[in-house]
Amino acid sequence: MKLPIVQVADLLEAANFGWVDPEHIYTTNVTPDEDDSGKTTFIRIQDAVGRMAYYANDIAFAQVAGVEVQIFFSNKWSKLTKGENLTIYDAKVAVLKKLQANGWKIQNPLNPDSTDPDTGQKTATIYVTKILEMEN
Helix, strand or coil: CCCHHHHHHHHHHHCCCCCCCHHHEECCCCCCCCCCCCCCCEEEEEEEEEEEEEEECCEEEEEEEEEEEEEEECCCHHHHCCCCCCCHHHHHHHHHHHHHHCCCEECCCCCCCEECCCCCCEEEEEEEEEEEECCC
16 A cells, blocks of 8 residues: 555645646755745655544554645746636635545645745645554
8 A cells, every 4th residue: 555645645646736737746855956045846645644443452554644745836926827817716726626535535624825935925735634544
């Protein structure tokens, strides 16, 4: 079974969102070499708190996998969407719908969007969970 962060990355890469290049979906830290200008929209996916589930005789048979999805929107957003009138809110909703349609549960509360102090990019952070049965 693939790691939960890889499952989410594969899902978002396959979605072919027009506003983020699949090569800008990371499961590792994004270094300044990749973009410190804020001109690129990218998604960073990392593990969040998970827990074990479905116990029988003190043995867990599943894991509730927790994943954090951070979207860093380009500070040139209106130019990158090529006049499609696509807002940051629309992009965030598209990610939420894609995750939910594939069995990931959105955790509440949704964090408010913020601005990255280094690049000036708007950011959205989403926490999702999914029950993954452990293979024998």
